[in-house]
Amino acid sequence: MERFTRLEISAEDRLGMTSEILKVLHKLGINLHSLEVFPRKVRVKTEVLEEGRLQIIQRDLKNVQGVDSVGVVDLFDFEKSERRLLAILDAIDEGIVAVNKEFRVELFNSYCESVFKVKKEDVLGQDIRRLMGPDSPLLRLIQDGIAWKNKEVSGHNQWGDSHYIINGRPVRDDDEHIIGAVASVKDIRKAIELANAVSRTTEGAFKEIVGSSQAIERVKKMCVAVAKSNSTILLRGESGTGKELFAKAIHRLSKRRDQPFVTINCAALPDSLIESELFGYARGSFTGAAQSGKEGLFREADGGTLCLDEIGELSVRLQAKLLRVLQEGVIRKIGSNREEQVNVRIIAATNKNLEEMMRQSLFREDLFYRLNVVPIFLPPLRERKEDIPLLVNHFIAVYSEKLNRRVSGTDMAFMDKLFKHDWPGNVRELQNVIERALVLGDDDILSLQSLALSLEHSAQKSGEGDAPQPFPPGRKNLNLRRAVQMCEREVIEQALAQSKSYRAAARILGISHTALMKKVKRYELSS
Numbered sequence: 001m002e003r004f005t006r007l008e009i010s011a012e013d014r015l016g017m018t019s020e021i022l023k024v025l026h027k028l029g030i031n032l033h034s035l036e037v038f039p040r041k042v043r044v045k046t047e048v049l050e051e052g053r054l055q056i057i058q059r060d061l062k063n064v065q066g067v068d069s070v071g072v073v074d075l076f077d078f079e080k081s082e083r084r085l086l087a088i089l090d091a092i093d094e095g096i097v098a099v100n101k102e103f104r105v106e107l108f109n110s111y112c113e114s115v116f117k118v119k120k121e122d123v124l125g126q127d128i129r130r131l132m133g134p135d136s137p138l139l140r141l142i143q144d145g146i147a148w149k150n151k152e153v154s155g156h157n158q159w160g161d162s163h164y165i166i167n168g169r170p171v172r173d174d175d176e177h178i179i180g181a182v183a184s185v186k187d188i189r190k191a192i193e194l195a196n197a198v199s200r201t202t203e204g205a206f207k208e209i210v211g212s213s214q215a216i217e218r219v220k221k222m223c224v225a226v227a228k229s230n231s232t233i234l235l236r237g238e239s240g241t242g243k244e245l246f247a248k249a250i251h252r253l254s255k256r257r258d259q260p261f262v263t264i265n266c267a268a269l270p271d272s273l274i275e276s277e278l279f280g281y282a283r284g285s286f287t288g289a290a291q292s293g294k295e296g297l298f299r300e301a302d303g304g305t306l307c308l309d310e311i312g313e314l315s316v317r318l319q320a321k322l323l324r325v326l327q328e329g330v331i332r333k334i335g336s337n338r339e340e341q342v343n344v345r346i347i348a349a350t351n352k353n354l355e356e357m358m359r360q361s362l363f364r365e366d367l368f369y370r371l372n373v374v375p376i377f378l379p380p381l382r383e384r385k386e387d388i389p390l391l392v393n394h395f396i397a398v399y400s401e402k403l404n405r406r407v408s409g410t411d412m413a414f415m416d417k418l419f420k421h422d423w424p425g426n427v428r429e430l431q432n433v434i435e436r437a438l439v440l441g442d443d444d445i446l447s448l449q450s451l452a453l454s455l456e457h458s459a460q461k462s463g464e465g466d467a468p469q470p471f472p473p474g475r476k477n478l479n480l481r482r483a484v485q486m487c488e489r490e491v492i493e494q495a496l497a498q499s500k501s502y503r504a505a506a507r508i509l510g511i512s513h514t515a516l517m518k519k520v521k522r523y524e525l526s527s
């Protein structure tokens, strides 16, 4: 590290004082590195001065009229604060990068060295694009000033590959002009470790489930109680009440938490496909089957949990096959005679009246009793309206970030209307309403006007049988919703064409398997 001598000169506060001090230093041929002037104080940082020279300087400076004292200090106060700050930044288990508005790196702590595999000396003062590439979200942040959280970035630069989660916020001057940006960075492996550790706690397991009503708290307690056992669970509740979220929470709370959690929507596919998805098939078992055969979801979920969503939609034939797995713990692939042992906990979910279905012989009684070991009923939103404000704030935060909007809340009339609504589509409907209100409005506060437009469509979107009409041949007079659907369908079709399985397509699209299956059904893409 470069070394200096630091002088602190206390002097009378008068015009010309600094210039006289500088004249003395100049006359003695002292090389200055920095100079700071305060009322009654001048600080100079010079090359290292040996004792003899230092005494001459002190003597000559003291001869300047009005100079009271000339002291030597180890570090100036601001340097102490700066060093302390840098030591803190290097000690924390998170990367910190600061850039100025010319995209030059001004700060780069030790953690970042391990994420980007480069020494700070090699990046300080360099263009951030060399480090993070031309598409880094930090560049946009410096232009639009909108902070964001938890973006996952995979990058490559001259020093190697990096994969991290990044949060960014702008740095502004007194006039609110953007003068740079600061980002915190977490290596993806560390982020996953942290997320796993958090989800082991009860609070972490329920982190996606918003609501503090007595009804929801009761359900959470029940989930905690049943999670530790291996018994089959039947989650019952109307569509959109969060059955899949609770199934995931039970898995996270169980001993199987480090094993796979796999979910399938039994309503999303025709019977034959559900069968091959669940059980897999042996090689060459039917025309069109993959040469190598295929493992089913029971195998994929081995050791973990399999969530059978919309179990009421399973055909009676498959119900019989499922019952055998539950009774004997073995599966048989389509086209195979070999039985394979599996160890899977089943969480089934339904919004159907299974008792009524049994009366009509549409659901097997023996399977019902096998599944219904622990029934958990999820309350509809209209019975826990006190959760609406929390849910609204949660979805505003989610969609503000997704849509790059700054929305701080709703007005009273908006909230009042939400309380009066009956919510047949439950939390999913509320989620859609808030998303649309953010898309349609452009105010910082959601108002009745955006809600009016938004609620108009909500029944349509959240209700069942929501298959969109066939797409119009041309794009003339296309409204936004239809345009989005058209685009969504195209993107899904492309992902399906590129992939060998729905699961692989879901991975490409960055959505869950269940979400993809719902869309496949909705757009009638399954054939």
Ligand SMILES: Nc1ncnc2c1ncn2[C@@H]1O[C@H](COP(=O)(O)OP(=O)(O)OP(=O)(O)O)[C@@H](O)[C@H]1O
Pocket: 208, 209, 210, 211, 237, 238, 239, 240, 241, 242, 243, 244, 245, 246, 309, 310, 349, 350, 351, 427, 428, 431
């Ligand atoms: N308590 C909640 N907090 C936050 N989001 C929720 C909550 N309940 C449901 N959601 C959201 O609502 C949507 C529907 O939830 P989910 O798919 O779990 O419902 P479901 O009961 O399984 O519905 P379906 O019967 O139609 O499959 C999801 O986007 C989910 O994230």
